[in-house]
Amino acid sequence: MAYAGLTFVIAFVKTLRKSNSPKAKRHKLQIGFGMEEILRKYIRYAMNEKPFNPGMLADLIQLRKASMLNDAQVAKILNEISRQIVRDKGLVVMDISGYSEKGFKRKLAMHALFGKIFYLSELPEFCSRESSLIIKEIFGVTDEDAVTLLLLLKNDVSHG
Template identity: 30%
Template sequence: MRPRLSPVRAHPGTPPVDDGELVTPDPAPEVLPLELGDAELREATGLQDGLAGSDFPAQDAADERAEEAAAAAAQDVDAAATRHWVSLPSLPASLAERPALRYAALGLGGFLALNVVLVGVKALRKALSPQQRRHRTVNKNQLVVTTLAQYLPSNRAGLAGSILGSLRFRTGFNNVEIFRKYLWYLLRERAFKQEAVDDLLALKAALQLTDSEVAAALRERAQRIYDKYGNVMLDTSGMTGAGIERKATSRALFSKLQYLTQVEGLLSPEAAKEVDLRKIFGATEDDVARLRIVSLQDVDLEALMEQSSAVEPKKEEPGAQL
């Protein structure tokens, strides 16, 4: 009887060779679980962890410490930013936790700041414009006239240093400028009588001006009159109506200034020479003699006022030319 042979297998997964008989494959051997003690289990676990780790445990520890330090620094920055935004009185605390709202608030704040700067620049340009400077000067001139009119001529004794000090502070004018501006108001607006001259003397005393300072004020006012109305001319034949009016104004103002340079108590003879009206107006000896006012009582005031009224080119606001 021929012996029974098992099929030859080239690989464990290769099916058996069928030689005409049904051959049942051998069952796989049963793998029993390996029971390890505590010592063996700890040893195996340590070996597995060592295999899973890096070959450089010191470098891994340094990297972990660096990551922990970076995370802590980031947390500190976030905490500081949160405290900053929460501490702002004009922003709600919720902005500290919402970056989008925070950036929107920053953009809005920058826009408002830019608008404030632009408005300030426009206001500064307007304040420094020639029209605004002239407007401020006119207002200051009017303040000088209205303030002094409360004391001249009705209350000359009340024109104390405190009143003038307040006037200097409010206008920025010095004593000579205040005297010169009131002088121009007196020459143009007030009747040229002894009362007006006495007010000028009282103002000089209240401002404590010297004769040289009064001479400087008269000389500067005379120069401004000449710049506006021209030199003194008695012969106006061939001139236009506007030219005749300008020369009449120049003659009337020249006569008043010349009289003031001869008032005792206002100017000394030496200080009067410093004014030198003849040189400023280009007047001759004959012009000076014919336009001299010897006395306010004897002067032909009607003729003088007629010249003054006939020569006003146009009505100007008070204080515009002080």
């Protein structure tokens, strides 16, 4: 456990140094994307392609801090990502009985996506609660369902 913690701290420090180096700053200016676009694209990439674990969360938090965006901008990004997911995949449905295997898997994937976005939005290091986050409303999730999905996600992260 101590080894994992030490490895995490070393990786975090390396990431911090790399993202704030003069070379990284020049690169950010040359690529033509604004920090909002970069953060939005990376969050989408991380949610869909990377395992949801403490390392990925640390990367997202570090990128959020390096972006120097305020909480309102980050909340706007998370809300936009949520709207795009709902537009592409539909609302979160808690009763998944009666679906075909394909529909069942798609709804479970929606549960996971909601859980990840909601978990990220609840992290004080990522976005303050005072921001205008409306993640639950966008996904059509009640407070009780949000807590259930969040607990399932935390269980998966701690055992996976």
